[in-house]
Amino acid sequence: MSSTVYSSARIEPARTQRVTLVDLIDRLLAGGVVVHGHIRLAVADIDLVDLDLAVLVAATDKAAGR
Amino acid sequence: MTLLLYGIADCPPGQVDGVGLHGRPLRGVGENRLTAIVSEYAQAQSEQTENTMWDYERILERVMERGTVLPARFPSMLRNEAAALSMLRERRCEFESALERIRGAVELSVRGAWRAGEEARPATSPMTGTEYMLDRLRLHQRASEAGRRLDSLDALARASRMRVLPNPEVPLAGTYLVDRERVGKFADLLGEVDEALDQVDLVCTGPWPPFSFVDGAPV
Numbered sequence: 001m002s003s004t005v006y007s008s009a010r011i012e013p014a015r016t017q018r019v020t021l022v023d024l025i026d027r028l029l030a031g032g033v034v035v036h037g038h039i040r041l042a043v044a045d046i047d048l049v050d051l052d053l054a055v056l057v058a059a060t061d062k063a064a065g066r
Numbered sequence: 067m068t069l070l071l072y073g074i075a076d077c078p079p080g081q082v083d084g085v086g087l088h089g090r091p092l093r094g095v096g097e098n099r100l101t102a103i104v105s106e107y108a109q110a111q112s113e114q115t116e117n118t119m120w121d122y123e124r125i126l127e128r129v130m131e132r133g134t135v136l137p138a139r140f141p142s143m144l145r146n147e148a149a150a151l152s153m154l155r156e157r158r159c160e161f162e163s164a165l166e167r168i169r170g171a172v173e174l175s176v177r178g179a180w181r182a183g184e185e186a187r188p189a190t191s192p193m194t195g196t197e198y199m200l201d202r203l204r205l206h207q208r209a210s211e212a213g214r215r216l217d218s219l220d221a222l223a224r225a226s227r228m229r230v231l232p233n234p235e236v237p238l239a240g241t242y243l244v245d246r247e248r249v250g251k252f253a254d255l256l257g258e259v260d261e262a263l264d265q266v267d268l269v270c271t272g273p274w275p276p277f278s279f280v281d282g283a284p285v
Contacts, residue, residue: 005271007269
């Protein structure tokens with residue numbers, strides 16, 4: 001299972017855990033092979049606003065071709 | 067029944083086994099050493115939760131222990147086996163090239179968070195629009211400068227990308243495609259870089275299936 005490879009000693013464990021979850025969502029929902037015409041995206045049932053933002057940023061960034 | 071796609075592998079379909087989401091058996095659909103890894107997936111099971119996503123990621127990791135796999139975006143559905151075969155035929159060159167690019171590598175994520183006291187603070191007095199934009203610009207420039215201090219990590223990666231995000235707490239998001247056996251070395255170097263930074267603290271997560279490197283440029 002993917003987890004923390006390195007974390008600055010100055011960062012609290014709770015923040016590191018949140019980063020790991022953001023990274024999971026970012027990769028699964030905005031990365032990977034896209035099956036054209038057969039994909040269905042769903043938003044995870046996670047009520048943290050910045051998680052949604054992370055996905056939105058990645059998706060917008062990709063759409064802009066940057 | 068609808069199929070859930072986990073990824074594309076360059077192995078014979080018969081080599082795929084194991085258990086997918088909701089206990090459904092994994093199976094391979096493909097030909098000529100290009101295989102879609104799938105399991106049956108009922109619409110009633112389509113609720114996406116944090117646990118489901120972790121399960122999906124763990125399943126991919128297990129599959130990757132046996133060979134190179136291009137991970138699929140979650141959740142990617144295929145109508146049936148014929149649709150899977152059709153996709154493999156139409157995109158064979160793309161998939162073969164991507165599999166070669168990621169072979170033996172994993173993805174690492176590096177995020178930079180403002181150290182306490184360095185992050186964007188709410189204005190103590192009302193700001194004009196111009197003042198607000200200049201404040202954002204200065205923050206972006208500081209984050210970009212911090213991001214450049216991570217350039218030495220590129221030497222240990224096959225490919226990488228650093229983004230500066232409009233996030234007041236965690237402005238740096240880097241992704242690196244790293245040879246599996248170099249992950250430890252990468253973490254060591256990251257520690258050295260982190261110690262030398264004075265405004266930003268670093269977190270590295272992974273190893274992830276290479277979700278961000280399936281089509282050449284990272285997403």
